[in-house]
Amino acid sequence: MATAGNPWGWFLGYLILGVAGSLVSGSCSQIINGEDCSPHSQPWQAALVMENELFCSGVLVHPQWVLSAAHCFQNSYTIGLGLHSLEADQEPGSQMVEASLSVRHPEYNRPLLANDLMLIKLDESVSESDTIRSISIASQCPTAGNSCLVSGWGLLANGRMPTVLQCVNVSVVSEEVCSKLYDPLYHPSMFCAGGGHDQKDSCNGDSGGPLICNGYLQGLVSFGKAPCGQVGVPGVYTNLCKFTEWIEKTVQAS
Structure with a gap:
């Protein structure tokens, strides 16, 4: 699967004004000063793609459900699971799944990005493996310094x-x-x-x-x-x- 150019050009234009400095959706959205993950060390990672280009990420939280940000909402989705490289056409252990149902949080506020989450239901459940696995959601809220x-x-x-x-x-x-x-x-x-x-x-x-x-x-x-x-x-x-x-x-x- 190829990722040609920067699929985020349209989204970078979505700036939130009225606060000191400009804000951009996607937590500013690139991994800055990180490193290559160990292959398949994040088996819950999902890639949301459109016309073979990444437009958002997500997380497998159930064999048939992916959690993502509500500002990534589309009418339908192609979701890549078990991927390490986005350039491999058919990566061993990966799966491309279609999804047509997504549920945004009812109190999601687009301009302010409050309650920014949605659930995407895959058209079919996936079998978990070494490369594809769901992750549990924390019941405790985060602690400063963690x-x-x-x-x-x-x-x-x-x-x-x-x-x-x-x-x-x-x-x-x-x-x-x-x-x-x-x-x-x-x-x-x-x-x-x-x-x-x-x-x-x-x-x-x-x-x-x-x-x-x-x-x-x-x-x-x-x-x-x-x-x-x-x-x-x-x-x-x-x-x-x-x-x-x-x-x-x-x-x-x-």
């Missing part, structure tokens, strides 16, 4: 698309710091991570991708200030501990 892992195929710091899945470790930022940095956009459905002196961050193309803390899915890449990877400016993630009941009810009802 080291967590973000992964994605978004733009690199040099502006190029990576050939393989990228991983980066970021630290959770306190709610007090996060709310001040993103006032008046901050909402309890969000939390911040990154912004350290190592300038590690997520950026364009990683929207909806996973932030893993202590082996559990803690957040989804949502948005951040442009340019990505600024010291003292963390990215914003959907705070999934706030939505476990809604996720469970939606999966059971559909």
